[in-house]
Amino acid sequence: MLTEASCTTRACWRGWAATLTRMSRLSGSETIWPSSGTRTTATTLANRLRPLGSCSSTSEGAGLPLRQRVLTGVRFPGDGRRALAALAENHYLATDQLAAKLGLGEQVRASLRQSYERWDGKGAHGLRGDQIAMSSRLINLADVVEVFRRTGGIDAALAVARERSGTQFDPDLVDMFCQRAPLIFGDLDTAASWDLVIDAEPSLAAVVSGVELDDALAAIGEFAELKSPWLMGHARGVAELAADAGRSGGLPQADVPGLRRAAFVHDIGRLGVSNTIWDKPAGLTRSELERVRLHPYLTERMLSFSAGLEPLGAIAGQHHERLDGSGYPRGLSGDAITSAGRILAAADSYHALTEARPHRPPRSAADAAAELRAEVGSGRLDGAAVDAVLRAAGHRVRRRREWPAGLTAREVEIVRLLVRGLTAKAIAGQLVISPKTASSHIEHIYAKTGVSNRAQLSLFAMKHGLMAEPQP
Numbered sequence: 058m059l060t061e062a063s064c065t066t067r068a069c070w071r072g073w074a075a076t077l078t079r080m081s082r083l084s085g086s087e088t089i090w091p092s093s094g095t096r097t098t099a100t101t102l103a104n105r106l107r108p109l110g111s112c113s114s115t116s117e118g119a120g121l122p123l124r125q126r127v128l129t130g131v132r133f134p135g136d137g138r139r140a141l142a143a144l145a146e147n148h149y150l151a152t153d154q155l156a157a158k159l160g161l162g163e164q165v166r167a168s169l170r171q172s173y174e175r176w177d178g179k180g181a182h183g184l185r186g187d188q189i190a191m192s193s194r195l196i197n198l199a200d201v202v203e204v205f206r207r208t209g210g211i212d213a214a215l216a217v218a219r220e221r222s223g224t225q226f227d228p229d230l231v232d233m234f235c236q237r238a239p240l241i242f243g244d245l246d247t248a249a250s251w252d253l254v255i256d257a258e259p260s261l262a263a264v265v266s267g268v269e270l271d272d273a274l275a276a277i278g279e280f281a282e283l284k285s286p287w288l289m290g291h292a293r294g295v296a297e298l299a300a301d302a303g304r305s306g307g308l309p310q311a312d313v314p315g316l317r318r319a320a321f322v323h324d325i326g327r328l329g330v331s332n333t334i335w336d337k338p339a340g341l342t343r344s345e346l347e348r349v350r351l352h353p354y355l356t357e358r359m360l361s362f363s364a365g366l367e368p369l370g371a372i373a374g375q376h377h378e379r380l381d382g383s384g385y386p387r388g389l390s391g392d393a394i395t396s397a398g399r400i401l402a403a404a405d406s407y408h409a410l411t412e413a414r415p416h417r418p419p420r421s422a423a424d425a426a427a428e429l430r431a432e433v434g435s436g437r438l439d440g441a442a443v444d445a446v447l448r449a450a451g452h453r454v455r456r457r458r459e460w461p462a463g464l465t466a467r468e469v470e471i472v473r474l475l476v477r478g479l480t481a482k483a484i485a486g487q488l489v490i491s492p493k494t495a496s497s498h499i500e501h502i503y504a505k506t507g508v509s510n511r512a513q514l515s516l517f518a519m520k521h522g523l524m525a526e527p528q529p
């Protein structure tokens with residue numbers, strides 16, 4: 058049941074991504090959106106409360122209550138109740154889909170169905186008392202008392218638990234919670250919460266890899282898109298485009314799966330920025346733009362909590378960086394942006410341009426391609442990455458030829474500059490790469506061509522027609 062409670066808690070919170078827009082309309086606010094700290098802490102708390110509910114466990118009915126901050130202890134007569142039932146059903150369907158994709162099991166899925174029930178039967182679907190799954194009753198209680206403890210201390214948590222005992226909450230659970238509250242809350246704020254959750258339940262430590270990991274990340278990336286209708290399909294489109302571009306764009310084949318996975322989750326940080334910004338049909342204010350600039354950073358931070366996902370976060374966090382340093386969130390430039398990051402940036406940019414946004418219609422494929430090429434011209438996007446993305450998107454892009462001695466297109470570019478007498482530093486500046494990288498390319502060029510000075514390199518270039526070819 059611990060697994061059930063933990064998984065249900067996490068899936069339920071994610072379900073709010075799907076219903077947030079509608080809830081915002083109902084409540085006139087989006088402040089209901091919980092912090093990640095709340096999510097994690099509520100899960101931990103549900104685990105700690107779990108011994109209180111060991112008397113029974115059923116896969117039938119239960120209720121993560123209405124998000125406390127908006128719907129505090131409210132019952133829903135008439136239209137309000139029907140609206141809630143519809144909302145709950147939508148929420149359930151969204152979270153159920155995610156749970157199924159993540160393979161969370163029938164008990165978790167059944168528990169999700171009961172996320173809006175109340176002990177007194179006045180919740181979304183009218184289940185009451187023992188009809189509600191114990192895991193859902195635990196989460197219901199943990200969810201609310203955690204918020205009150207966070208804002209008003211343990212006394213506030215105890216007060217709300219007692220106040221709603223027998224209405225929203227299972228009274229037996231409330232009694233047991235009140236007896237042990239100091240112990241249960243204990244070091245909740247200082248504990249490494251997810252580690253604590255995983256340590257407490259061995260089945261949560263299952264490691265996924267390969268196709269399973271692909272599917273899980275795809276499910277998470279696509280689920281995050283439910284936050285706003287404008288984003289639907291973006292993650293999958295960018296992932297497929299980036300992977301195709303990576304395969305044909307000179308990225309080592311071993312790096313392509315990582316790029317595809319990073320692309321699936323590159324925008325999950327959008328969850329940390331208000332829908333009032335993402336769905337705004339007009340230009341953004343300066344402060345709103347600052348919030349937008351945070352989302353790749355949030356993506357990176359979210360993924361950094363797992364050692365296995367951290368490398369994906371490093372790629373995903375670069376999808377709005379630009380070679381000239383004008384991107385965000387860090388303003389990286391040149392060589393600080395990885396090859397995978399450059400391809401992801403190009404794929405994200407192209408795909409976003411072809412999607413509608415609240416403030417503009419979708420661009421045609423030709424317009425999007427032209428815009429990307431303009432970005433290359435202004436030194437913001439990488440030329441090779443853009444070529445690879447446009448080719449993957451079906452645009453006519455000059456075919457890459459096989460270069461002699463196994464030279465890459467980038468090395469041919471550098472050969473031309475060397476032949477023209479540029480220093481390594483000047484080459485680095487022209488190609489927006491670091492001097493160290495330029496020197497490394499030059500070393501490889503001499504090794505591959507078997508020549509030892511510029512004069513010999515000029516002869517090599519002339520012999521193989523490197524100077525006459527169009528730009529690689």
Ligand SMILES: [Fe+2]
Pocket residue numbers: 323324352353376377
């Ligand atoms: Fe983004």
Ligand SMILES: [Fe+2]
Pocket residue numbers: 291295323324405409
């Ligand atoms: Fe994106």
